[in-house]
Amino acid sequence: MKGQESARMWRLQLLFGWLHFVLAVPSIYLLLGLPLVMREHGWSGTDIGLFQLTGLPAVFKFLLALPVQRYRAPQGHYRLWALGLCLLLALLLVLASQQAMTTNRLVLFGLAFAAGVLATWADIPVNALAIKLLPQTQRLRAGGIRSAALFLAAIVGAGVMLLVQQRWGWQAPFLLMAAGLLLALPFLGRLHEADVLAVECQATRPALVDWSGFFRQPGARLWIWLLLSGFPFLGAAWLYLKPLLLDQGMPAQQVAWVAGVGGGVVGVLASILGARLVQRLGPAWVTPWFMVGALVALLALTGAVWLQASTLWLVVAAYLLATAMGAVSSLMFGLMMFFSRQQHQADDYGLQASLFVLTRLLVPIGAGALLDRSGPAGMLVGLCLATLGVCALAMAARRSIAQATVDACIPDDRADRAKSKPAPQVS
Incomplete structure (x- = not known):
């Protein structure tokens, strides 16, 4: 019986991991992969820069979450939203495949922007559904799997899809991405969401958004500050890693393998192992140490x-940074699930995701200004100092995290007996 329960949980985790992967690949391809194709077709730097505005919808997840939370169905509320939005995104990708790089640039921008909206929007019910269906003991693992899926999506979207485009033409990447989405829909459609939440009689009427209630949760205010600051300084260092390695004299092809493929693989492994470590030792204890690990990685880089070290030291520093990225991102994603309230999963997750994306976009701008003013070493010193402050904040937030994750690390069999409700099934 316990083996069947574990198998069902793993099927759920893998399904949500696949959904995170196929929703992330289109955005990464459009933002990070496609600019290379654009340059080959004569797009200017300004045109390519303006095209990055297609990623703007991610900042407004809190608004996209409002209709998902408010307009509910008696049976399979989040499941139906996820099915509809994923299907629309797949159809839009098929439509984009019928265009060409020589199509009017405004048309391409419009298609890419619409894809960004749908991918961002679909992410909300998918995560809300995961928060609903997964018991507390599975949420930290879910954060690790999501982080690993995003690292894999970065490898595929910014690397593999470019190779596919060069080998088979413009249509192939879009059709492959659409096929990945369509592959998940039958499994998503067979989830029994209503079985888990039959007690939620309010599912038949609109739920009001209550963001003030989110902030009234025990420890929520300290958690928000940690959410805003825990990842962006690492993310800024990762964003500028490739230019830094090039400036240190590393060949471009080696940079691509080290920071692109190798760093992505390390991030995947760190996400999975980091989530396992958090699950065993507890989020409240591990969080400060993960932030200290991030500081060590930044100091190494x-x-x-600063010392213009050898290639070996640069590679080690890059992989330490990738390790910290994977561990911290899996922790952040897992904790976001714990701070999403029952019956408010969509709007709570949307609010947290918007704040997470906002600082992730703003900090690199400041880091870039510091890079221009003080050079690479000066920028990295600034990121180290900021991360030192994050370490202090993580120590202060330990009690808040412990309150929110009190049942996170109890054994699965005890958790199941305590909850005394059937596990969600996926065929």
């Missing part, structure tokens, strides 16, 4: 750049 700072030392390598």
